[in-house]
Amino acid sequence: MGTILIIFAYLCYAIFLWRIVWRIVLLLKLSGHTEHGALQPRKASLLEILKTGRDIIFFTRLLRSNPLLWIGEWVFHMSFILVLVRHLRYVLDTAPHWLMNLQFAGMLAGYVLPVALVYVVAIKLWVEKTRYFSSGNFFLLSLLFLLSVTGLIMKNFIHPDIISIKNFISNALAFRFATAPESYLFVVHFIAAFVFLAYLPTHIFAAPFTLLEARKREEEHGGIMHER
Amino acid sequence: MKDKDTFISCLSQKQLLELDACTQCGECLKRCPVQDVTGDPSVSPPEKIRMFREFIKATDGLKSTLFGPSEIDRKLLEDFTKAVFECTTCGGCGRACPAGIFTERLWPMLRKEMVRRGLGPIGPQANTPGAIERTGNPYEKPTAERYSPWFPAEVRVAEKADIAYYAGCTGAYLAQPMVRGDVRVLSAIGEQFTMLPPEEEVCCGFPLFITGQHDMLKNLVNRLVKAYVDRGVKMLLCSCPCCVNIMVKDWPSLYGKPLPFKIRHLSQYVEDALKKGKLHIKKGLKERIIYHDPCYLSRGVGIIAEPRFILSQIPGIQLLEFERHGLDSRCCGAGGAARKVFHENAVAMGRLTIDEAVARKADKLILSCPACYEKVNEAMQGHDKQIKIVDIMELLSELI
Numbered sequence: 001m002g003t004i005l006i007i008f009a010y011l012c013y014a015i016f017l018w019r020i021v022w023r024i025v026l027l028l029k030l031s032g033h034t035e036h037g038a039l040q041p042r043k044a045s046l047l048e049i050l051k052t053g054r055d056i057i058f059f060t061r062l063l064r065s066n067p068l069l070w071i072g073e074w075v076f077h078m079s080f081i082l083v084l085v086r087h088l089r090y091v092l093d094t095a096p097h098w099l100m101n102l103q104f105a106g107m108l109a110g111y112v113l114p115v116a117l118v119y120v121v122a123i124k125l126w127v128e129k130t131r132y133f134s135s136g137n138f139f140l141l142s143l144l145f146l147l148s149v150t151g152l153i154m155k156n157f158i159h160p161d162i163i164s165i166k167n168f169i170s171n172a173l174a175f176r177f178a179t180a181p182e183s184y185l186f187v188v189h190f191i192a193a194f195v196f197l198a199y200l201p202t203h204i205f206a207a208p209f210t211l212l213e214a215r216k217r218e219e220e221h222g223g224i225m226h227e228r
Numbered sequence: 229m230k231d232k233d234t235f236i237s238c239l240s241q242k243q244l245l246e247l248d249a250c251t252q253c254g255e256c257l258k259r260c261p262v263q264d265v266t267g268d269p270s271v272s273p274p275e276k277i278r279m280f281r282e283f284i285k286a287t288d289g290l291k292s293t294l295f296g297p298s299e300i301d302r303k304l305l306e307d308f309t310k311a312v313f314e315c316t317t318c319g320g321c322g323r324a325c326p327a328g329i330f331t332e333r334l335w336p337m338l339r340k341e342m343v344r345r346g347l348g349p350i351g352p353q354a355n356t357p358g359a360i361e362r363t364g365n366p367y368e369k370p371t372a373e374r375y376s377p378w379f380p381a382e383v384r385v386a387e388k389a390d391i392a393y394y395a396g397c398t399g400a401y402l403a404q405p406m407v408r409g410d411v412r413v414l415s416a417i418g419e420q421f422t423m424l425p426p427e428e429e430v431c432c433g434f435p436l437f438i439t440g441q442h443d444m445l446k447n448l449v450n451r452l453v454k455a456y457v458d459r460g461v462k463m464l465l466c467s468c469p470c471c472v473n474i475m476v477k478d479w480p481s482l483y484g485k486p487l488p489f490k491i492r493h494l495s496q497y498v499e500d501a502l503k504k505g506k507l508h509i510k511k512g513l514k515e516r517i518i519y520h521d522p523c524y525l526s527r528g529v530g531i532i533a534e535p536r537f538i539l540s541q542i543p544g545i546q547l548l549e550f551e552r553h554g555l556d557s558r559c560c561g562a563g564g565a566a567r568k569v570f571h572e573n574a575v576a577m578g579r580l581t582i583d584e585a586v587a588r589k590a591d592k593l594i595l596s597c598p599a600c601y602e603k604v605n606e607a608m609q610g611h612d613k614q615i616k617i618v619d620i621m622e623l624l625s626e627l628i
Contacts, residue, residue, distance in 0.1 A: 018290060023248060026288060030241045055328075062326035065255050124254075132269040134252035134278070206248035207327045213242055214328025224476055224529045225493060 002180035005190060006172045012194035019202060044216050052212040061214070069123050076116035080144070082109035083151070090162075090169050110155065114148040117141055136201075143196050150189040160186045232297040235283040238341040243334055247284070249327040250277040256321030256331070261559040262314055262566075265576035271311040273321040273331060279308045280338060309347040312338050314573065317438055317564030318523035323555060332527065335564070339440030349439040351569040356435050357444055364430035365397035374426035378404035383415040389422040391497075392461040392489075394452075394475075396468035396598060397431050403598035409622035410467050410494055416628045417501045422459050424452075432471040437478060439565050449482040457488055467494040467621060469525035469597045476529055493525065494621065495534040495596065502541055511627040512543030518550060518590035519620070520581060520604075521557035522597035535596050535620055542627060548588050550581075560595075562603035578607025586613040596620045 034041070044052070055061060059077075063070040086106025089095040121141060124130045154160055160183035171178035180187060236244060256273040257263045263272055283305075287297040312335060319332035342348035349356075359368035375395065393414055399407040414421055423429065430452065433445045456464055466472050475491045501507040519539060525531045532554045539547050552558045561567060561577025581604055585593040593615050595601050605617055 022290060026236060026284070027241050027244060029288075030236060030239060030244055033237075033240045059326060061328060062253075062255070065258075065324045065326065069255075130254055130257070131263075131267065132254035132257050132272055132274065134254070134274060136278075137252050201251065203249045203251045203327060206245045207251070209242075209245050210249040210330075211328045213330065214325075217328075217330060221530045225472070225491070225496065225531055 001187070002168065002171075003177045005168075005180050005187065006175070006177055008191065009172055009194045010175065012198040015198040016200055019200075020205070023202060023205075042216070044212055045219075048215050048219055049212065052208070052215045055211045055215060056208055061211070068127065069120065072116050072119040072123055075112060076120060079109035079113040079116060082106045083113055083148075086110070090166055091173065093170070107155070110148065110151055114145055114152070117145050117148065136199075140196070140199060140201060143192055143199070147189060147192045147196065150185050150192065154183070154185050154189065158183070158185055232287060232299060233345070234287050234297075235280065235341060236288060238337050238344060240337075242330075243337055246327075246329045246334055247277055247281055249329060250274055250325075251327055252278065253326060255324045255326055259320035259324040259556075259558075261316055261318060261320065261561065261577045261580075262573060264558075264580060265561075265573050266314075270307070271314050273315075276308065276311050276315075276335075276338070279304065279311075283308070305342075305345070305347055309342045310350065312342060313348055313350045313353070313439075313564075314566055314570050315564055316523075316559045316561065316566050316574075316577070318559035319527045320523070320556075320559060323527060336438055336440060339438075340442060341440070343440035349441060349565075353435075353439045353441075353565050353568055356439060356565075357441050360431045360436065360444065360448070364427065365401060366431055366435040367397060367401050369397075369401045371427050374400045374429060375423075376426075378408045380408060380412055380415075383411045386420040386422045388460045389420040390460065390462040391419060391421040392456055392459060392464050393421050393423050393494075394429065394432070394464055394466040394468075394471060395423070396466060396471045397435075398470070398598035398602065399468055400429075403601040403619065405622045406467065406595075406598050406601050406619035409619055409625040412625035413494075413498055413507070413621050413628065414465070416625070417498070417507050419506075421465070422461065424455050424459075428452075428455050432466075432468075432474050433478070433482070434470040434474040435565055437474055438470075445478075446482050449479050453479070453483050453487060461489045463490045463492055463497075465492050465494050465497050467596065467598075469493075469522040469528060469531075470599060472531075473524045473528045493529070493531045493534070495531060495538060498621070498624070499534045499537050502538065507628060509541055509543070509624070509627050512545070513623075513627065514544040515591040516546045516548055516589060517592045517594050518548040518585045518588055519553075519594045519596075520550060520560060520585075520600065521553055522595070522600050523557060523559050523563055525596060526553075526557050527555055535594075538620060538624060539594065542624075548590050550584055550588075560597075560600045560604050561607065562597070562599035567599070567603055574603055575607045578604045579611055579613075582608055582611060582613055582615055585615050590615065592616045592618050592623070594618055594620050594623060 059070055059074050062073060082105055085102055088099055124133055160181055164181040165186060168178050168181055252274045254274055260272060269275060283300055286292060286300050292298060315335050317335050322329055322331035339348055356366045359366050363369060364371055395407045430448055433448045436445055472491060472493050480486050519535055521532060539545060559577060560581045561574035567574035595617060601619055608614060
């Protein structure tokens with residue numbers, strides 16, 4: 001089982017890497033293409049970069065268009081990051097001090113995460129009665145829900161052997177085959193995590209660039225016809 | 229053109245990133261006028277992006293790199309083409325996009341790709357280049373009738389002047405009260421202005437650009453710029469938001485360098501004239517009026533305050549606002565040349581604008597775009613709700 005899991009993890013990792021490399025190759029193919037209408041593309045100012053940082057961290061554009069959904073999405077993303085950071089202790093040989101200090105917040109985030117996911121789905125399906133819910137997003141949300149629920153069960157009810165998990169992860173990281181921990185919940189959690197990695201939505205890499213462009217465009221908008 | 233050919237050749241790096249940045253969240257559907265009247269998510273912005281990503285994957289993905297590009301289902305390509313040409317390109321979706329995708333520019337480029345593949349444009353849109361070639365306008369109307377039916381006899385136009393007025397094809401042929409109002413107001417301001425002869429004032433290129441048919445663009449722009457330079461023009465005025473949009477955003481790159489004159493929307497010039505006391509509004513109007521922001525004027529080039537300033541100067545007037553106004557304005561249905569093909573959608577969208585204006589108990593619906601003017605007037609025919617539709621300069625010309 002351990003060998004299968006490790007091969008599976010590397011396969012998912014390879015898919016993830018390929019998706020990134022493929023996008024970079026496509027972008028390089030278009031390196032000579034300038035956007036229609038762009039006579040002199042300009043660099044972003046420091047202020048625009050800072051404002052974009054705020055847009056990325058606080059999802060300000062979503063806040064502007066849908067505050068009700070924004071709160072759910074923001075809480076979900078932030079709790080997901082905290083949970084992810086908390087998991088570093090299973091990967092690192094010795095967990096640094098700051099990571100240990102984050103454990104409590106990460107644990108709380110673990111409880112908030114599934115609630116935020118349910119909130120987002122509820123807002124979309126029952127409050128806004130949205131006509132559009134992409135199957136890809138639904139799959140990812142379900143996967144995250146499975147991840148968070150299995151994680152919470154392992155935390156609170158069916159405790160797997162943490163030492164054997166850490167051993168397994170350390171071996172897996174070094175591509176050494178090892179025995180899988182004797183916990184079906186862990187196996188499900190592990191598989192779901194790597195399926196998520198393989199399907200990781202690439203907008204998390206592209207959106208910072210488009211948000212920066214949107215910020216630049218919005219700053220320029222008032223000056224299109226009103227230049228001095 | 230085989231359907232195995234790459235799908236990214238019309239895109240910039242930025243646009244490729246934009247396709248990737250779409251989270252499929254569906255926020256844009258709430259601002260999409262096509263969704264308002266069709267309720268069909270299969271023609272929604274995220275679905276168009278999803279389909280186009282699939283096309284890219286089929287022709288440029290790992291499988292295609294290793295084993296050659298796969299043939300894309302013709303029906304899927306046709307469905308996508310219909311969806312992308314059904315759009316009014318109003319940019320409302322981009323305004324709502326949490327990832328900041330510049331859809332106002334992305335859709336025309338996806339259209340260009342479908343034109344390159346021989347799948348677009350749709351219906352009468354395909355006649356546009358030929359019509360412009362033959363008559364200088366996309367409606368194939370006689371060149372000699374570009375000005376004559378509406379140009380006021382009392383207005384004088386100089387041979388050469390610092391200021392030029394470009395009437396535009398839609399105004400000159402389909403929204404004549406609007407352009408008549410434009411030149412009357414210009415004349416009342418008192419500064420000399422010039423206009424190109426009807427055979428020289430050709431299409432600005434917008435209908436070609438927006439339908440993805442870019443072959444003639446450079447030629448049209450060079451002809452127009454040269455003609456204005458020959459007349460010593462320092463400032464080109466125009467009241468059509470679509471024309472102004474392509475002039476200010478695309479003419480420089482099509483011309484190959486910065487334009488030798490400024491582009492100004494007429495409302496900017498009139499606002500300035502009112503502020504400097506060159507233009508006086510002599511009559512008042514005790515009415516409730518509501519102003520509709522044309523998408524390409526507000527979201528497009530940021531002209532939002534000027535029309536409102538002009539209207540606020542009319543004594544006795546009460547200016548109302550639509551729920552969605554300014555940068556968030558709702559498309560009236562005339563945009564993106566979609567009205568030429570998806571006529572029922574356009575009429576239904578126009579009626580949404582009329583209905584809201586009537587619900588807000590406005591006496592007049594004020595427009596400032598010839599395409600809006602034509603389409604909203606058409607939408608009112610046979611509609612149970614009626615309101616007087618007036619162009620802003622048409623209204624002003626009656627009060628000065």
